[in-house]
Amino acid sequence: QVQLQESGPGLVKPSETLSLTCGVSGYSISSGYYWGWIRQPPGKGLEWVGSIFHTGTTYYNSSLKSQVTISVDTSKNQISLRLKSVTAADAAVYFCVRHRYYYFMDVWGKGTTVAVS
Amino acid sequence: EIVLTQSPGTLSLFPGERATLSCRASQTVTNSYLAWYQQKPGQAPRLLIHGASSRATGIPDRFSGSGSGTDFTLTISRLEPEDFAIYYCQHYGTSSYSFGQGTKLE
Numbered sequence: 001q002v003q004l005q006e007s008g009p010g011l012v013k014p015s016e017t018l019s020l021t022c023g024v025s026g027y028s029i030s031s032g033y034y035w036g037w038i039r040q041p042p043g044k045g046l047e048w049v050g051s052i053f054h055t056g057t058t059y060y061n062s063s064l065k066s067q068v069t070i071s072v073d074t075s076k077n078q079i080s081l082r083l084k085s086v087t088a089a090d091a092a093v094y095f096c097v098r099h100r101y102y103y104f105m106d107v108w109g110k111g112t113t114v115a116v117s
Numbered sequence: 118e119i120v121l122t123q124s125p126g127t128l129s130l131f132p133g134e135r136a137t138l139s140c141r142a143s144q145t146v147t148n149s150y151l152a153w154y155q156q157k158p159g160q161a162p163r164l165l166i167h168g169a170s171s172r173a174t175g176i177p178d179r180f181s182g183s184g185s186g187t188d189f190t191l192t193i194s195r196l197e198p199e200d201f202a203i204y205y206c207q208h209y210g211t212s213s214y215s216f217g218q219g220t221k222l223e
Contacts, residue, residue: 045205045217046162048213048216059212061214062213095161095162102209102210103150103167103209104164104167104207105162108163
């Protein structure tokens, strides 16, 4: 059974960089699928942040593209998210997800809460 | 980018009743690339429906999806207590994903 586990600091200061990691178990990242991030501000809806393939190919939400970097480490079977110059608007629960290229998300992590203050 | 508008914002029903949730797209959704997710408080969303009408693995058959073009519907035939949650529709199939704002079923 595929499981995704997000981890990272729960609090980031404004203007600094948010860094999160998603560890994948039960499936090898190199076997296929895209792996991505979706965020949900408190009390609000879902926003796709970006996604990556095991080769390193990425695609990002155009509204966040200048701020976001997603990377993959196949040796550790994990992906990472870096979001620079954060503001209060970046406070959210960040979910790690699995999906096929341009397809729906079929596996979700439990999410990790990030506050900006 | 396709904008998805869900209605109603909140739907108040009793267990055993039928629920009908709507998702309208700002332009035609090609190949019926429309998914529905259920989210309960403090949990991650769970995939219910993809391709507008295909149930995901393990989803009870009281959940059904329908529609095409710009108008899509999620129907729950007989509400169980565990079905009270927030439901989101999602468009996929392009380089940018979009979600509806959600319908709270209470």
